[in-house]
Amino acid sequence: MNPIKNSVCEKAVFETIFREHSKTIRNFIYMKCGNLSQAEDLTQDAFIKLWKNCAKVPVQKVKSYLFTITKNAFFNEYEHQKVVLKYRDIQRDKVNIEDPEFQLQQKEFQQKLDNAINRLKPKEREVFLLNRIEKKKYREIAELLGIAVKTVEMRMHSALVTMRKEIKNYKI
């Protein structure tokens, strides 16, 4: 294997890595801070750091390197804003879209859900969203965050418990 061909310093390799991982990183930061432009800024900064240290980072370790940088960035910069999820209207096929009451209920519930997510503890939220939105398995999340699988499961559980209570108590 030609080592230079596989180096992160190769622009083509770097671009591939960017296309493969930058969205995950962006989403991860967004879940943590809820600020989209800050999330994209920090993502770009993480990749700039990777580019500068390209000679020191083997391709196999790129992912954990990026996550480590991202987590470290939060020691310096953390200003939480609201995470706003986007809900696709796939109910179209199942339900009569002419039913305005159903649509209103849907909107209302989504609002409650957004609120509940933002009231979670940051550590619960990141685990919960990584699993529910990013469809990551507990084992993967544990690996990314450097915590035990058991911890991930506990955070998932308590996140759900909190959310159920928040939704019940929510008044519009």
Place this chain on the structure above:
Amino acid sequence: MKQNNDTTFLAKWLSGELSDSELKEFESSSEYQEYLEITKALEHAELPDYDVEANLNATFHKIDSQEQKKVKRLIPYWAIGIAASLVLCLGIYTFFNTKNYSTQLAEQLQFELPDGSEVTLNSASNIEFAALNWKKNRELSLQGEAYFNVKKGQTFTVNTTYGKVTVLGTSFTVNARDNYFNVMCYHGKVKVITTNNEPIILTKGKAFSLQKDQTENYTIQHTTPEWLSDQSSFYNVSIFEVVQEIERQYNITISGKQNLKQAYFTGRFSHTNLDTALKTVFTAMGIPYNLDKNKNVVIQNY
């Protein structure tokens, strides 16, 4: 119910790790529908759109601009800092080191250099030198006229616009004014180096002058400059320079200088009596003039 005690129960439910019996029990509980509703709603939720190519471009743009900044900064900030402090130190050193003596019109000043050499400044003159390390580097710059009585030691150099005069230990006068350069040696030897001429050596009683590229060597009788004893003496000096010297010594303005015709004056005038001074110069040279009570001197056409 197990879900209340197991802190990972709901996590296991989501990942499908509950046993059949656990699942059945949970599904019959009152909270089940609420949990289900949450997870169902989130199945259709996603994070805001992400434009990977735009972000890739933005990243490369940032990298480029950072690298450009790096390249442009050929001189690092710390180097600029050091340079600035050096300049400051040099400035402070020069400020405290440079000594400056000057005289106004109708004024003379006598002072000692750090090695004990004496300097007398004639009117409207200026001397500047570096006081530190003076004994090893006896060099000063002069504008105007000064008399030097130099202690023996290292080479003593007087720099002027027209040339420099170097000595070892002697007494001499240097006069460097507009288009007039004159050196008189009273003791010892001096070396005079002018821009366009061969260096010349003046011994005791010898003098050198340079007026508009015309050099002249002549002898002097006195052993100290006559302006020290309130007189100015001249040997073949342009009348223009003599008139300016009268102005300097008496701090007056003489008008009608355009009437002067080129002539050379040899002689002296007194610094104590303007009337006498004017008579000795102008009457001797056949120049008509007028002096009124307010010391206004006008040269008439002749």
